[in-house]
Amino acid sequence: MINFNGEIISNAKANLSVFNRGFAYGDAVFETIRVNGGAILFWEDHYFRLMASMRILRMRIPMNFTLEYLEKQILDTIAGYGVVTNQSIRVKLSVYRNSDGLYTPKENSVGFFISIAKIDQPFYKLNSIDKKEYEVELYKDHFIAKDILSTLKTTNRVLNVLxxxxxxxxxxxxxxxxxxxxxxxxxTNGNIFLVKGSTIKTPPTADGCINGILKKQLLRILKDANEFTLEETSIAAFELQKADELFVTNVISGITSVSKYRKKLFSTDVTKKIVNLLNADIRLKK
Structure with a gap:
């Protein structure tokens, strides 16, 4: 089922025009959201990031686009899908500019749609720990600009695709x-954290990375834990081979431990602790 501007319809009936600006020009933003047992995780953070993104893109925010309204739209879509109460769900909320015009739109009103899919994993666990290897490498064909637009989740994700x-x-x-x-x-699909001894580093949004929702939670949790030295600072490529651990975060898969970068093999001791801290924080907020 798809929620198309407040109407719950079947996937077969959910059709966007070929002139839709999200398709034609990447003139759309989206939030990928996790719902556990009917509870939307980190909903306020998602909502305010969406509102900030729309303002930066000079979209006109409808008066009814309140926190409560969009939350209800998400939950109504899930209910229409007929999922069981304890099911985990991946929600994608997309907002596009509703307008004719070429590069320059004629006006700035918006439309939205919500799609959902089931998630097998009901809670966060350390991904890749049971896999043989989770190897990463630097992508050097194209580079991300240090610009506020790079921090937004727009539908222009061609670099990530490549x-x-x-x-x-x-x-x-x-x-x-x-x-x-x-x-x-x-x-490609999330923020990164580097662990060296008791120091945990992650790049700041000023470097052009996505302003991640799970990253925001971990920064808060790690700061409160007082167990690690936390640094939001630029990371040079040579630091990767000196790190003890490296992990990737996003709200759907949670925390994914990197096992290998070139000849460097990483451990997971600190990363396991962080997964436990994250799940404990989520349980406290239920």
Whole structure:
């Protein structure tokens, strides 16, 4: 089932015009959201990031686009899908500019749609720990600009698509993306964290990485834990081979531990602790 501007319809009836600006120009933003047992994880953070993204893109935010309204639209879509109460769901909420025109739109009103899919994993666990290898490599064909637009989740994700294809063709589990200063800023599908001793580093959004929702939760949790030294700072490629651990985060898969980068093999001791801290934090907020 798809929620198309507030109407729940079947997938077969969900058709966008070929002139839709999200398709034609990448003139759309989206949020990928995890729902566990009917509870939307980190919903306020998703909502305010969406509103900020729309403002940056000069979209006109409808008066009814309140926190409560969009939450109800998400839950109504899930109910229409007929999932069981304890099922975990992946939700994609997309907002596109509703307008004729070429590069320059004639007006700035918006439309939205919500799609959903089931997730097998009901809670966060350390991904890749049972796999033989989760190897990553630097993606050097294209670079991300250090610009506020790079931090937004727009439908223009062609660099991520190309890096994903490169990984598939060359036998890597994921790729690490570089900005125009050749700093490591994120993976194809999430933010990155580097562990060296008791220090945990992650790139700042000023470097051009996505302003990740799960990254925001981990920064708060790690700061409160007082067990590690936390740094939001640029990461040079040479630091990867000196790190003890490396992991990738996004709200759907959670925390994925990297096992190998070139000749460097990573451990998972600190990463396991962080997964436990994350799940404990989520349980406290239920």
């Amino acid at each position: 890096s994903g294809i490169f990984a598939k063709e060359n036998g890597y589990a994921n790729m690490l993306l570089l900005n125009t200063d050749k700093k490591v800023i994120e993976a």
